[in-house]
Amino acid sequence: MDFSFYLIIIPKLLSGLPMTLQLTAISVSLGFILALTLALLLQTKQRLVTLPIRTFVAIFRGTPLLLQIFLIYYGLGQFRKDLQFVGLWGFFREPYWCAILALSLNTAAYGSEILRGAIKSVPKGLVEAARASGLSYYLTMRLVVLPIALRQAIPSYGNEIILMVKGTSLASVVTLMEVTGIAHGLISETYRAIEVFVCAGAIYLTINFLIIRGLAALEHRLSPPYLRKRT
Amino acid sequence: MIDVLHLLGFGDGGWGKSLLAATLVTLLLSFSSFSVGILFGGVIATFRVGKYRILNLFGRSYCTLFRGIPDLLTIYLLYYGGSMLLTSTGKLLGWDGFIGLPTFATGMLALAIISGAYLAEIFRGAYLALDKGQLEAAQALGLPKWPTLRFVIMPQIMRLALPGVSNVWQLILKDSALISVIGLVELMRQAQIGAGSTREPFIFYTAAACLYLVITVLTGFFFKYVENRTSSY
Numbered sequence: 120m121d122f123s124f125y126l127i128i129i130p131k132l133l134s135g136l137p138m139t140l141q142l143t144a145i146s147v148s149l150g151f152i153l154a155l156t157l158a159l160l161l162q163t164k165q166r167l168v169t170l171p172i173r174t175f176v177a178i179f180r181g182t183p184l185l186l187q188i189f190l191i192y193y194g195l196g197q198f199r200k201d202l203q204f205v206g207l208w209g210f211f212r213e214p215y216w217c218a219i220l221a222l223s224l225n226t227a228a229y230g231s232e233i234l235r236g237a238i239k240s241v242p243k244g245l246v247e248a249a250r251a252s253g254l255s256y257y258l259t260m261r262l263v264v265l266p267i268a269l270r271q272a273i274p275s276y277g278n279e280i281i282l283m284v285k286g287t288s289l290a291s292v293v294t295l296m297e298v299t300g301i302a303h304g305l306i307s308e309t310y311r312a313i314e315v316f317v318c319a320g321a322i323y324l325t326i327n328f329l330i331i332r333g334l335a336a337l338e339h340r341l342s343p344p345y346l347r348k349r350t
Numbered sequence: 351m352i353d354v355l356h357l358l359g360f361g362d363g364g365w366g367k368s369l370l371a372a373t374l375v376t377l378l379l380s381f382s383s384f385s386v387g388i389l390f391g392g393v394i395a396t397f398r399v400g401k402y403r404i405l406n407l408f409g410r411s412y413c414t415l416f417r418g419i420p421d422l423l424t425i426y427l428l429y430y431g432g433s434m435l436l437t438s439t440g441k442l443l444g445w446d447g448f449i450g451l452p453t454f455a456t457g458m459l460a461l462a463i464i465s466g467a468y469l470a471e472i473f474r475g476a477y478l479a480l481d482k483g484q485l486e487a488a489q490a491l492g493l494p495k496w497p498t499l500r501f502v503i504m505p506q507i508m509r510l511a512l513p514g515v516s517n518v519w520q521l522i523l524k525d526s527a528l529i530s531v532i533g534l535v536e537l538m539r540q541a542q543i544g545a546g547s548t549r550e551p552f553i554f555y556t557a558a559a560c561l562y563l564v565i566t567v568l569t570g571f572f573f574k575y576v577e578n579r580t581s582s583y
Contacts, residue, residue, distance in 0.1 A: 180520075181566040182559045183527035186538060190559060193545065194552035281418070288420035292531065299422050312431035320419040327418045 124314055128305055132318050138297035139326070142287040146222035147280055153223065154230030159260070161235055172231070179228035185289050187225055192217040192293045218290040226283050233279060237272035238264060270341045277334040281327050298322055357548060358557055365544045365554070372540030373561050379454065379536055380523045383461035387522065388515075390462055391469025398474050409470065416467035421525050425460045429532045432456060450533075457529035465522045472514035476507040509580045516573035520566055527562075537561055 157172050179187065195202065195211050202208040210216050241264050249259040291300030302319040306312050339347055360366040397409035416424060432451045440449050480503065488498040530539035541558035545551035 177567075178559070178563065181563040183524040183538065183562060185527045185530070186541070186555060186559055186562065189538075189542070189551070190555040194555045197550070197552045285418075285420040288422045289528075291422070299420055299426075302423060303426055306426060306430045310430075310434050312427050312434060316423060316427040316431070319423055320415065323419045323423070324414070 121314075124309075124311065125318065128309075128315055129318055131305060132298055132301055132315070132322060135296055135298040135301040136322065138290075138295060139284070139287050139299075142218060142222060142290055142295070142297060143280075143284050143326075146219050146226060146287075147283050149219070149223040150226030150230055150283070151276075153227035154234055157227065157231035158234035158238060161231070162238065176228045176231060179225050180232070184221065184225050184286050185292065188218055188221040188289055188293055191221045214290070214293040214295055218287075218293055218295055222283060222286055222290075225286065226279060229279050229282070230276065233272055233275045234268065237268040237275075240271060241267050266341075270338065273334055273338045273341075277331060280330055280334075284323065284326055284330070354553055357544075357550060357553060365540075365548075368540055369537070369544070369557060369561065372535060372537045373565070375454075375535065376523070376526050376537040376562075377565065379457055379461070379529060379534070380519075380526045383458040383526070384465055384519055384522050386458065386462035387465030387469055387518070390466025391473055394466060394470035395473035395477065398470065399477050413467045413470055416464050417471070421460070421464050422528055422531065424464060425457070425528055425532060428460045428463075429453075429456050453529070453532050453534035456532065457526070457534050461522055461525055461529070464525065465518050468518045468521065469515065472511050472518065473507060475514070476510035477503070479510055480506055512573070512577050512580065516570070516577070519569060519573065523566060523569070524562070 157176070160168050161172055163169070191211070192214055195217075199208060202211050245263055245267070246259055249263045250256075254262065287297055288299035290297055291303060294300075296304075298319055302315050305315045309315070356364060358364065358366050358369065394409045394412055397405040398413075400406065429451060433449060436449045436451060437447075440447075484502055484506065485498070488502045493502070526536060527538035529536060530542065533539070535543070537558050541554045545554040548554070
């Protein structure tokens with residue numbers, strides 16, 4: 120075992136950590152806002168509203184994330200003149216923003232399905248009771264349905280966040296140097312795949328472990344005492 | 351519009367044929383790795399519900415590891431790690447230069463390992479959801495171990511696991527696009543090649559997206575159908 124090699128590659132891999140965390144944090148936050156909006160819009164039974172949303176969700180859940188990143192970065196790059204004309208070229212020129220856009224849209228599609236299911240799982244009686252007490256539709260949503268739905272969605276949404284952490288590794292194919300991109304570079308430089316894999320893998324496992332723990336704590340805090348799982 | 355039809359068509363200078371062939375490679379890759387993945391998942395799930403602590407621990411680490419780290423990293427490990435092993439063996443035998451692993455087999459193995467990790471969790475969940483009375487009844491009837499597995503456990507687990515298995519199939523189908531990074535010409539890679547040589551990335555990536563969508567939707571219908579057929583109520 121050659122420890123000095125680990126001492127060389129660990130700092131190099133860690134230098135990609137901020138990029139991985141940034142991509143995850145920004146796209147998960149943007150994706151969550153969009154997912155919540157879509158899930159709420161789906162509550163209206165207007166076909167004119169639900170049909171486009173369903174199409175969007177089907178497209179982003181039915182195609183590979185890698186393809187979505189390529190389509191946004193290279194595919195839209197083809198329309199440089201038009202994008203320049205509307206002033207969006209500065210955005211689509213940067214692989215960073217393209218990756219964030221693709222990741223956000225992707226997680227929004229999956230997240231909206233999770234949140235839709237969670238909203239659906241809120242007992243009808245609660246909604247009826249709230250309406251009977253004179254709460255408006257908006258207040259019922261804000262004070263009764265969403266607090267319960269969001270709490271119930273935490274475990275499944277946690278899985279989606281883990282998938283996003285893993286998804287950020289695809290940003291390396293559009294030249295962003297996050298942990299996987301650096302790992303790839305190190306492997307082709309040093310020809311020592313296993314050591315690099317062990318270190319990069321440990322970084323990802325740590326991130327995921329912290330996320331799972333954090334969400335479990337959040338769920339515990341948001342649950343009324345009789346629903347709390349013993350820890 | 352005519353240009354698009356010409357580019358994606360089957361005539362002279364059209365890419366239709368190669369795109370369809372690449373779609374076939376994607377299907378073949380996903381299907382074969384999914385089948386091997388079911389085997390892996392079954393074995394790991396047996397480890398995890400069994401009583402041997404060491405196998406239990408192995409199964410748990412396997413699942414945590416391959417569900418927690420990016421699939422791209424797993425693919426790099428198998429491809430470069432395997433190729434380097436092969437290259438150094440080649441050096442011993444007097445062959446100089448880089449020897450790459452066959453990309454299809456490597457990709458298949460990588461996807462099988464990843465899907466195995468997800469499937470093991472699903473099978474385990476299905477086994478735990480199984481009514482314990484079923485096992486006791488089988489035991490009380492004096493059914494030996496293998497027939498119990500074959501006629502009592504398996505049919506019920508398969509039904510319970512079906513929704514999860516269908517999800518993993520979709521996941522693997524989309525993950526197969528990642529195998530393009532090690533150079534296997536499947537749908538994603540073919541779209542890249544087409545985009546590169548015609549300078550029409552938008553058309554090619556959109557076409558590839560449509561093909562992926564067609565596969566996921568069609569196989570989704572198939573799984574829905576099987577689910578409806580096998581559910582008891």
